[in-house]
Amino acid sequence: QQQVKQSPQSLIVQKGGISIINCAYENTAFDYFPWYQQFPGKGPALLIAIRPDVSEKKEGRFTISFNKSAKQFSLHIMDSQPGDSATYFCAATVLGNFNKFYFGSGTKLNVKP
Amino acid sequence: GAGVSQTPSNKVTEKGKYVELRCDPISGHTALYWYRQSLGQGPEFLIYFQGTGAADDSGLPNDRFFAVRPEGSVSTLKIQRTERGDSAVYLCASSSGPGQPQHFGDGTRLSIL
Numbered sequence: 001q002q003q004v005k006q007s008p009q010s011l012i013v014q015k016g017g018i019s020i021i022n023c024a025y026e027n028t029a030f031d032y033f034p035w036y037q038q039f040p041g042k043g044p045a046l047l048i049a050i051r052p053d054v055s056e057k058k059e060g061r062f063t064i065s066f067n068k069s070a071k072q073f074s075l076h077i078m079d080s081q082p083g084d085s086a087t088y089f090c091a092a093t094v095l096g097n098f099n100k101f102y103f104g105s106g107t108k109l110n111v112k113p
Numbered sequence: 114g115a116g117v118s119q120t121p122s123n124k125v126t127e128k129g130k131y132v133e134l135r136c137d138p139i140s141g142h143t144a145l146y147w148y149r150q151s152l153g154q155g156p157e158f159l160i161y162f163q164g165t166g167a168a169d170d171s172g173l174p175n176d177r178f179f180a181v182r183p184e185g186s187v188s189t190l191k192i193q194r195t196e197r198g199d200s201a202v203y204l205c206a207s208s209s210g211p212g213q214p215q216h217f218g219d220g221t222r223l224s225i226l
Contacts (some may be wrong), residue, residue: 032212043206043218046215049214095211095212099144099161099215100171101158102158103157
């Protein structure tokens, strides 16, 4: 049973456009939701994270929107650049449970010049 | 280097063989995690160490998999009687403690022929 469901599987966006990736979860005990960026041959790198006590968090061109009642959260990449082309993973965990992260299946983003 | 180091970066071996994968966490990080990432999937939790002890090994798929961290720093993931289904990228991550961001290494790509 997949704890975190991610969509779309792949995404093509023009340079300067907005990339949107969505995730949904079932376990209401989850209280930490990070997004990771992964380039080929590299490990995932933390991009941005949110706690459920806020509905939005913004860091530069990256924004997480969080909807607690719908059990959904999404990553928005504004002014997408070719260098953003990578695979993005959402994740969720219960911080008190030793940070056992559950990852989504990933979204491969391709930003065209 | 300042990051998480994993060796070897690639490992090819025959079915039935024994393999060891090594992880050097960031200096001073007490928490260490192992994940397995199959092609086109997100990382899947295997085991978590806090210090020398395995605080959560619920993700280990069966008793062929074992991990140690004898001195609370370097960790070794050991796989006995390897099977073709064990082929994946094995990722290690470390953090300064529960609730802190996890920093991933670039993984070991294991191929079982």
